[in-house]
Amino acid sequence: MNRNAVATVILATLLIVSLVGAAGVGASTTAESAKTTTSNESYAGTYLAFEASGNAVTDYTVDGETLFSSVAVDSQSEVDGGADASIDLGAVVDISGAGLSITAQSQTTTQIDADSGASLSAHDTERGHLVVSAGDESQVVEAKLDGNAQASAEGDNRVVVESDTRNGVFLVVGDGDVTVNEQGDVVASLERESTLVFRSYAEGERDDQAKEDEQRIADGSAAAEVYVDVRDGETVADTVSYGEETAVEARQESEQHIEVVVDRAISEGAIVITTVEEEAVGTLENLEVRVDGEAAVEASSQSELESAIGGEESAYMVSQHAESETKATVYVAFNHFSERTASIGAGDDGGADSTDDGLPGFGALAALLALGAGVGVRLRQ
Structure with a gap:
């Protein structure tokens, strides 16, 4: 059984115990299971x-x-x-x-x-x-x-x-x-x-582009970041939200496409910074972005990218990493919210092999985590 399967079994056990509300031995088992997932904190x-x-x-x-x-x-x-x-x-x-x-x-x-x-x-x-x-x-x-x-x-x-x-x-x-x-x-x-x-x-x-990203995060024009890479042959994603009003989820849409879902409580648009590894999207040579199923406009400058916020159409820009030819950062400027979906990948329709399975850390595992979040490991009373 691989690591992800083991983690899923442990979390499922934790969830079942918490839902039935068992006392005595059951409560002790829950605490021990939670400690196992955190490797003694x-x-x-x-x-x-x-x-x-x-x-x-x-x-x-x-x-x-x-x-x-x-x-x-x-x-x-x-x-x-x-x-x-x-x-x-x-x-x-x-x-x-x-x-x-x-x-x-x-x-x-x-x-x-x-x-x-x-x-x-x-x-x-x-x-x-x-x-x-x-x-x-x-x-x-x-x-x-x-x-x-x-x-x-x-x-x-x-x-x-x-x-x-x-x-x-x-x-x-x-x-x-x-x-x-x-x-x-x-x-x-x-x-x-x-x-x-x-x-x-x-x-x-930490070059000029990194400092510009920092400024966008600080002034609120960048609402979140997404990192997608391949570890031991498995595509893995992580999402970082910079505001309590923004929720982000990343999914494997197909073999060469990543889907990013952003749910934002306020209507004002914002940029989501997504760093992808070539192996996760097939190629970095011909990346395209679709927002809610429609092709986004490729911006030719940073100012054009930023002007998409509040504009008529969403836009994107791809920046190749100077330190790594196998990674690129895709800036997606959503023109407005509430819930929007961006598909990032090779330049085709990307829909033939779509799947509902989430990347590790999302999907069924995320649902278990969300339901069992109240059963945390208390580190100090």
Whole structure:
């Protein structure tokens, strides 16, 4: 039995136990099953490794480089003692952090909820995304750097972290601030419904295009990212949403097509950044995008791409990766929402071999995770 099948069986068992509401031995079995899926609160994936215990995410490592010794989050009222004055972020050090619970885990994403009302999601992608969402209450986040890493402010609401072989950036989406405190660590304040995003890069990868992507994420014009690659012969997708009003799902539409479904509560259009590996879509030479079944316009410039937001037609642009000939980033500018579907793949109709099966982390497995999300692993009462 392969790893995905084992995970599905474990999650199905967890779901059945939770639904029947068994007590005594049944409740103990549920807890043990949940612990099995999280490997004793540790995660080690293709790109990402970390531990989640007590009140912090610790030893956050991307592609073998440990960037943070710990990441903790707590409500602003707990950190500042309920004071009405604006918090002095530079003086915020060693916050206790709220208790954490791992509430869901797929092949690529770990969802962690905090007792303060915040939520964290860690993504096993080449960017090693960590996303902290404030929820309904203002939050404070502190990321203590590993001994080899250094942080520095770069413009408004952006902090760059540099280590031996990787660097990364913290961005605030919505209302809030991020800076470097007096101990040299990263601290952020988030107003309700705002988000702190961390994304990392290998040496030399943070080029002008990456910085432009960061700006789009920070100003809200990029609503989400999708990563699709092939691992051990299997197509795997991960989705990263940058707002609580946006839900994204990726599916295998056919052998050479990926389908991205975006459901957004607000009508304003936005860009979804999708990075695809050639093996997942057959070829990068002739990529096309269809939105809701209709061919999208291929933009000839970044300004033309952005002008599609709120325009008459959706548009797309393909950017080849300088560091890898087998990967490309497809920018899809949806002109409006609520629910829209983009099909990305080789330039044909793509419909003959369509399938309802989702990529790993979605479909039936995602349904089990969604229904069983309440049966989380409590890391601190």
